[in-house]
Amino acid sequence: MGALDGRSVAILVANGFEEVELTEPRSALQEAGARADIVSPEKGAVRAWRHGEWGDDFDVDIPLERADPAGYDALLLPGGVMNPDKLRINETAVRFVRSFFDAAKPIAAICHGPWTLIEAGVVEGREVTSWPSLRTDLKNAGATWVDREVVVDRGLVTSRKPHDLPAFNEKMIKEFEEGRRVERPAV
DSSP states (O other): OOTTTTOEEEEEOOTTEEHHHHHHHHHHHHHTTOEEEEEESSSSEEEEEETTEEEEEEEOSEEGGGOOGGGOSEEEEOOOSHHHHHHTTOHHHHHHHHHHHHTTOOEEEETTTHHHHHHTTOOTTOEEOOOGGGHHHHHHTTOEEOOOSEEEETTEEEESSGGGHHHHHHHHHHHHHHOSOSSOOOO
16 A cells, blocks of 8 residues: 555646656656646647757646646646746646645645746745755745755755655655645745
8 A cells, every 4th residue: 555545646747847857756656656647738748858858748637727726635846947937927827836835735846846836926934945046036935945955844845956856756755645734834
């Protein structure tokens, strides 16, 4: 029996997500027993970015406009530069992310993924990490930025880069297993 048996996780991505930041966490989630759906504003398939060039295409399980946050126990936000830059200007994506915080559901974001969290207005008062170039953006949004491989703050798991994936996946599974927070998020 897996730690996440019966749980469902939304993986929100647009074209240009860092491939390994979706594939490795998704595999970890599935191995733990979770259903891990790719949710995207893209139609049919979404294209990954792999080390400076286009990567594989992945089928979209649920189009963003039909995705119901109430049907998910947790949210994963992979990075890559293009992906969160597209998501943070998509009002539906921002509302989708915000709904997980409003419901005190756990979220994991890696690399540039926290850009979408900034736009959703949910990082103020939280300790986070990210790809180093987001440090000032996160500080300006009211977060405390630290340079560590993984940071957990009240159900929010963040990491810096693909090299941090083993620690990220471990903490993500633990937080997703714990589930909803009793207290309201501090945002």
